[in-house]
Amino acid sequence: MQLYSYFRSSAAYRVRIALNIKGLDYDYLPVNLLQQEHNAERYLARNPQGLVPALQLDSGEVLAQSVAILEWLEETCPEPALLPLDPLQRARIRSMVNSVCCDIHPLCNVGVLNYLREHYQVTGEDLHNWFSTWMHRSFRPIEQALAASNSTYSFGETPCMADVLLVPQVFNARRFAIALDDYPHLQRVVDNCGQLPAFAAAAPERQPDASG
Secondary structure (H helix, E strand, O other): EEEEEEOHHHHHHHHHHHHHHHOOEEEEEEEOOOOOHHHHHHHHHHHHOOOOOEEOOOOOOOOEEEHHHHHHHHHHHHOOOOOOOOHHHHHHHHHHHHHHHHHHHHHHHHHHHHHHHHHHOOOOHHHHHHHHHHHHHHHHHHHHHHEEEEEEEOEHHHHHOHHHHOOOOOHHHHHHHOOOOHHHHHHHHHHHOOHHHHHHHHHHHHHHOOOO
16 A cells, blocks of 8 residues: 655544554655645646545555544454444544544644635734634633543553544644643643654654654
8 A cells, every 4th residue: 555645734643643553564755735735637646635644455446534534444453453343432433533533634634724814914823823722612612521530541551543533733832832731631632642652663763754
């Protein structure tokens, strides 16, 4: 398999973690978002959405959208599992996944932030406030759920799909200096995940295209 990725992309970060957890080998193909390589004809021919990640299978098929890729990995390579057998617990995990990928990510991704800069001249503190507002709105209920779970990882003693989403999101929060003091359980879970080789190897600074 080939993973088209950008080291700082939280969506690509998710897929790197999942591939590592599943123990699957893949070739890392960097797509530099700052240089607009995702909008180049060559890349759009593979992924017309013009986003990362994209996962090209050995068959030549290309999968896009990180959560769809995670679900495909879970269905085709079920062990180690990212979702439990219990339907209620699966729903709880998917709810947290959606809090990140539906409530935070669409409002705080690089495309939205660039649009705010270019078309509405939103910069500096105002841009930081935009980012932090949507982050905090989802982090508060996530923190409550993690406090109720009170486990090593988000929903138990093994990492699940929620952890795969939380770690990149907290990376973004720390990168943009979002205060996390009110989320001790979130920080604990993310730090526990960071001790695992699958998460550590997926970290942005460990990727071949990483830069300062």
